[in-house]
Amino acid sequence: MNETTLEIPYEIPADAHNPVEPFLRMDRMPHIWCPGCGIGTTVNCFTRALLDSKADLDKVAVVSGIGCTGRVAGYARLDSFHTTHGRAIPFATGLKLSNPELQVVVYSGDGDLFAIGGNHFIHAARRNMDLKVICVNNLTYAMTGGQTAPTTPSKVISATNPYGVFEPSFNLVALAEAAGASYVARWTTYHVKQLARSMEEIFKKKGFCFIEVLSPCPTLYQRRNKMGDGLDTMKFYKEVSKVRHGARTSECELTKSGEIVVGKFVDRERPDYFELLRAQMTESLGDRYAEPEVSCSEC
Amino acid sequence: MHADPKGVLTGVHFLDGDHACCEGTLAAGARFAAGYPITPSTEVVERFAWRIPTVGGLFIQMEDELAASIAIQGAVWGGAKAFTVTSGPGFSLMMEHIGYAAMTETPCVFVNVQRGGPSTGLPTLPAQADMMQARWGSHGDYGIIALCPNSPQECFDLTIQAFNLAEEFRVPVMLMLDECVGHMTEKVVIPEADGINIVPRRFTHKSPEEFRLFEPQADGVPDMVKAGDGYRFHVTGLTHDERGYPNMTVDTQDRMVRRMQTKLAPLAGSRAFFEAEHLEGADVVVVSYGITSRVAQRAIELARQQGVRAGKFRLISAWPFPAAHIAELAARVKAFVVPELNLGQMVNEVERAAAGKAAVIPVTHAGGTVHNPETILKAIVEAAR
Ligand code: SF4
Numbered sequence: 001m002n003e004t005t006l007e008i009p010y011e012i013p014a015d016a017h018n019p020v021e022p023f024l025r026m027d028r029m030p031h032i033w034c035p036g037c038g039i040g041t042t043v044n045c046f047t048r049a050l051l052d053s054k055a056d057l058d059k060v061a062v063v064s065g066i067g068c069t070g071r072v073a074g075y076a077r078l079d080s081f082h083t084t085h086g087r088a089i090p091f092a093t094g095l096k097l098s099n100p101e102l103q104v105v106v107y108s109g110d111g112d113l114f115a116i117g118g119n120h121f122i123h124a125a126r127r128n129m130d131l132k133v134i135c136v137n138n139l140t141y142a143m144t145g146g147q148t149a150p151t152t153p154s155k156v157i158s159a160t161n162p163y164g165v166f167e168p169s170f171n172l173v174a175l176a177e178a179a180g181a182s183y184v185a186r187w188t189t190y191h192v193k194q195l196a197r198s199m200e201e202i203f204k205k206k207g208f209c210f211i212e213v214l215s216p217c218p219t220l221y222q223r224r225n226k227m228g229d230g231l232d233t234m235k236f237y238k239e240v241s242k243v244r245h246g247a248r249t250s251e252c253e254l255t256k257s258g259e260i261v262v263g264k265f266v267d268r269e270r271p272d273y274f275e276l277l278r279a280q281m282t283e284s285l286g287d288r289y290a291e292p293e294v295s296c297s298e299c
Numbered sequence: 300m301h302a303d304p305k306g307v308l309t310g311v312h313f314l315d316g317d318h319a320c321c322e323g324t325l326a327a328g329a330r331f332a333a334g335y336p337i338t339p340s341t342e343v344v345e346r347f348a349w350r351i352p353t354v355g356g357l358f359i360q361m362e363d364e365l366a367a368s369i370a371i372q373g374a375v376w377g378g379a380k381a382f383t384v385t386s387g388p389g390f391s392l393m394m395e396h397i398g399y400a401a402m403t404e405t406p407c408v409f410v411n412v413q414r415g416g417p418s419t420g421l422p423t424l425p426a427q428a429d430m431m432q433a434r435w436g437s438h439g440d441y442g443i444i445a446l447c448p449n450s451p452q453e454c455f456d457l458t459i460q461a462f463n464l465a466e467e468f469r470v471p472v473m474l475m476l477d478e479c480v481g482h483m484t485e486k487v488v489i490p491e492a493d494g495i496n497i498v499p500r501r502f503t504h505k506s507p508e509e510f511r512l513f514e515p516q517a518d519g520v521p522d523m524v525k526a527g528d529g530y531r532f533h534v535t536g537l538t539h540d541e542r543g544y545p546n547m548t549v550d551t552q553d554r555m556v557r558r559m560q561t562k563l564a565p566l567a568g569s570r571a572f573f574e575a576e577h578l579e580g581a582d583v584v585v586v587s588y589g590i591t592s593r594v595a596q597r598a599i600e601l602a603r604q605q606g607v608r609a610g611k612f613r614l615i616s617a618w619p620f621p622a623a624h625i626a627e628l629a630a631r632v633k634a635f636v637v638p639e640l641n642l643g644q645m646v647n648e649v650e651r652a653a654a655g656k657a658a659v660i661p662v663t664h665a666g667g668t669v670h671n672p673e674t675i676l677k678a679i680v681e682a683a684r
Contacts, residue, residue, distance in 0.1 A: 094373025
């Protein structure tokens with residue numbers, strides 16, 4: 001992960017240990033994540049994607065909810081917002097609408113985005129709000145000690161299902177597609193190159209984009225289920241993952257130890273919220289329609 | 300600074316309180332609203348949705364009140380002046396984000412057109428029973444401002460005031476209407492834009508290298524920035540230091556939480572908003588607010604016709620509570636009579652401020668309609684004995 005042959009448009013400090021340092025709040029290191037946790041890997045991919053896409057970093061904002069992944073906002077040296085549990089998406093909606101030139105990235109966990117925040121997710125997808133949603137899915141509530149999430153597969157042992165999970169889980173990619181997302185992909189933290197490329201792709205795509213990243217929580221998920229440590233999980237991902245671009249999302253369910261279908265499943269053109277708004281207002285109001293100027297530096 | 304004329308509907312109008320409040324938001328410079336329908340408040344955003352596309356702004360109907368109350372804060376950090384509108388059940392859902400706004404010192408406005416509660420209660424009928432919830436409803440210690448208009452004209456005027464105070468103090472400001480004030484129709488005079496005073500957001504002049512997002516200025520209030528301007532700032536609901544970084548130490552918690560309350564102190568004292576009448580030589584002072592102050596006015600007049608020396612103290616800002624003024628009055632009057640459309644909320648504050656120096660008499664009402672002026676009159680006359 002250290003080597004990079006890419007042209008770097010940013011000044012890398014001479015004493016930097018890693019080319020991603022300019023993207024991080026180094027004065028906040030060390031981070032809180034456990035050894036073997038996958039969240040840091042996703043952040044590495046994220047910074048690479050920013051680098052490769054030559055994004056204007058002053059115009060990229062990260063919005064997180066609550067949880068281990070929710071802490072990403074605190075480490076990204078960007079305009080960053082650590083909001084309330086489940087509400088990253090509606091906060092991001094307001095931010096994007098008030099300041100449309102911002103690239104607004106929602107970076108949060110599965111519990112945050114799909115349990116307490118599930119309603120917001122489907123509505124933002126329905127509106128095709130121009131948000132880039134990255135969900136680090138560790139299949140559990142990690143920050144609070146490994147309770148069952150809506151993503152936890154059947155038979156898994158969790159803190160709140162000590163005898164095994166029996167509720168069916170969400171298939172996030174199918175949910176995202178059904179709700180209207182313009183772009184849907186899934187990777188694991190083993191697929192660092194593909195993940196970074198996918199992230200770069202969504203920075204360039206308009207509308208509601210969703211990437212699910214399966215990521216180990218060795219501390220609370222793998223250990224409790226005798227699935228080894230972070231490295232064992234990488235081996236597991238490598239073994240069971242099948243790249244199948246364009247696969248039907250309804251056939252991409254996750255199970256405890258079965259196949260993980262990864263790839264880009266949806267990449268479609270739908271008018272985004274702003275385009276729909278403008279079209280409707282122009283149709284109804286003609287010249288009387290005033291383009292929104294929501295943000296103001298003087299008022 | 301003067302209002303942006305684009306939003307100002309100058310003229311003499313016949314409007315209800317909800318519509319007047321909407322015109323207030325536009326005159327104040329709000330160009331973003333997020334809401335979720337709920338009686339009896341929805342007219343505010345219905346009018347905004349109708350007006351805003353020709354003014355140049357946005358209304359979005361969110362999926363619930365949780366979403367509406369945080370979407371406005373995203374908009375504020377993007378550089379907007381923003382608000383949401385609701386009533387009891389929705390206000391309960393918004394508590395989480397009133398706390399977030401207090402913690403992150405996000406200037407924004409919450410309009411609550413109060414109806415009878417608890418729970419679904421009386422959807423179409425008035426109450427003033429969310430007054431304590433406005434102050435204390437979110438967990439933790441924090442401070443907010445709450446204003447209580449008693450007419451459509453004040454719905455317009457105080458809405459502008461609410462936005463101005465939100466900017467000045469970087470707090471969420473509640474506009475506590477009630478169903479009667481929201482739905483009563485009266486004359487509303489909207490001045491020319493250059494006759495409306497607007498407090499602009501106090502953006503920092505410092506460079507990104509020097510700037511610290513939560514460093515208080517002389518008035519205890521930190522300067523603002525907005526996303527996209529190169530400050531690369533961090534906002535969190537966690538306890539944070541002046542840089543905005545999470546810092547969960549006892550010292551930081553104490554410093555931050557205390558400042559969030561003390562920055563509002565001027566509004567409890569010299570800058571409290573209230574309306575007083577006949578306080579000179581008064582034996583009994585009626586303390587009321589919102590629609591109840593209109594009923595109390597009648598009771599005060601009747602009492603005075605009977606020779607009772609009754610005075611009026613109308614709370615315009617319920618929070619911060621003007622405790623110093625009540626304490627000063629308590630030393631020279633016999634009693635306070637406190638009618639309100641609840642079973643006793645602001646009366647407790649009056650009692651606290653009076654500190655036993657004058658009697659404090661609640662005139663309670665569970666809501667659904669307004670008091671009978673005779674009931675308040677009876678309380679005044681008895682208190683004067
Ligand atoms: S608890 Fe799990 S998800 Fe959280 S930091 Fe540790 S390994 Fe990562």
